[in-house]
Amino acid sequence: MSKSEGNLEAPTRHALDWKNPLFYDRDDCNKELERVFDICHGCRRCLSLCQSFPTLFDLVDATDDGEVHGVRKEAYWSVVDQCYLCDLCYMTKCPYTPPHPWQLDFPHLMLRAKAIKHKNGHVSAKEKLLASTDVHGSFAGIPIVVQAVNAVNSTKLARQLMDSQLGVHPDAWMPHMADQRFRWGRTMTGMASVAVNGQRTPGKVAIFATCYMNYNEPGIGADLVKLLDHNEIPYEIVEKEQCCGMPKLELGDTGGRGACLGRQHARAGPLCARRLRHRHAGAQLHADVQAGAAADVPG
Ligand code: SF4
Numbered sequence: 001m002s003k004s005e006g007n008l009e010a011p012t013r014h015a016l017d018w019k020n021p022l023f024y025d026r027d028d029c030n031k032e033l034e035r036v037f038d039i040c041h042g043c044r045r046c047l048s049l050c051q052s053f054p055t056l057f058d059l060v061d062a063t064d065d066g067e068v069h070g071v072r073k074e075a076y077w078s079v080v081d082q083c084y085l086c087d088l089c090y091m092t093k094c095p096y097t098p099p100h101p102w103q104l105d106f107p108h109l110m111l112r113a114k115a116i117k118h119k120n121g122h123v124s125a126k127e128k129l130l131a132s133t134d135v136h137g138s139f140a141g142i143p144i145v146v147q148a149v150n151a152v153n154s155t156k157l158a159r160q161l162m163d164s165q166l167g168v169h170p171d172a173w174m175p176h177m178a179d180q181r182f183r184w185g186r187t188m189t190g191m192a193s194v195a196v197n198g199q200r201t202p203g204k205v206a207i208f209a210t211c212y213m214n215y216n217e218p219g220i221g222a223d224l225v226k227l228l229d230h231n232e233i234p235y236e237i238v239e240k241e242q243c244c245g246m247p248k249l250e251l252g253d254t255g256g257r258g259a260c261l262g263r264q265h266a267r268a269g270p271l272c273a274r275r276l277r278h279r280h281a282g283a284q285l286h287a288d289v290q291a292g293a294a295a296d297v298p299g
C-alpha cells in the first residue's frame with residue numbers, strides 16, 4: 001500500500017472507464033458517491049471551493065445522526081448539479097487523490113454521475129441550449145443585431161423571461177456580445193519569428209481563443225497578442241476553432257462532439273483548456289502543440 005499522498009506531489013489521474021457499461025450503472029455509482037461523500041464529510045476541506053460541498057454538508061447535517069448514510073440517494077443529484085468540473089478540489093486541495101489508497105477523484109465522480117443523468121435523458125432542452133455557446137456567439141459582431149441583443153438582454157423583462165424559461169437568475173451577471181469578434185480582421189501570426197525555448201517551456205505559442213474571448217471579451221486576446229509581440233514570442237492563432245465542448249461535458253455528454261475522456265488534458269486554463277489538446281475542435285491546436293508550441297487558452 002502506498003504511503004504517499006496526493007497533494008504532496010502532482011496527483012495521478014486515472015482514465016475514466018467511460019466505455020464500460022458499469023460506468024453508467026446508477027446503483028454502482030451511488031455506492032461510490034456514498035463512499036466519497038463519507039470521506040468528504042469527515043474532511044470538509046473543500047467547503048469554500050464551490051457550492052457542491054456546502055450542499056453536501058448541509059444534506060449530511062440535516063440527517064438524524066449527521067452521517068452520509070442518512071442522506072437520500074435522490075438528493076445526491078443536488079450535489080452533482082453544483083459541480084462545474086473546474087478540477088480545483090482534485091488539483092489543489094484533496095490529500096486523498098491517487099496515489100493515496102482511497103483513490104478519491106471528486107470531479108471524475110461528478111462527471112460519471114452527470115453522464116448517467118445525460119444517458120437517461122434527464123438533461124433538459126434548456127440546459128442544452130445554454131450549453132451551446134457557439135450558437136449564442138453567432139450574434140457577436142453583427143452590426144445592429146449585436147446591439148439589439150445586448151440591449152434586450154439588459155432589460156428587466158428579458159431577464160424575467162430568461163429566469164422563467166431558462167432558469168437564469170435575473171441578477172446573474174451575463175457577458176455582453178462583442179461588437180467585433182477577436183478573430184475578425186486579425187493577423188494570425190505574431191511579429192516574432194525566432195522561438196527561444198525556456199528551460200521547461202517551448203518558446204512559441206498556439207492560441208485557441210475560446211468562445212468567451214471570441215464572442216464576448218476580445219480585448220483579452222488583443223492584450224495577449226500585444227504581450228507576446230512585446231516579448232518577441234512567436235505565436236499563431238489556430239486556423240479553425242469551434243466550441244471545445246466543455247459546456248456539454250458539464251452536462252454529462254460523453255459522446256457527441258468528440259469526447260476526450262480518459263486522456264490527459266491540456267490545462268492552460270481552468271475549463272476550456274482541459275478539453276483541448278486531444279479535441280477534434282482543437283485539431284489545428286493539437287498539430288501546433290505537437291510541433292512544439294505551448295497551448296494558450298485565454299478566457
Ligand atoms: S471540480 Fe466540481 S466539486 Fe471540485 S471544486 Fe470544482 S466545481 Fe467544486
Ligand code: SF4
Binds near residue numbers: 045096104
Ligand atoms: S475532495 Fe478531498 S479535500 Fe475535498 S472535502 Fe473531499 S476529501 Fe476533503
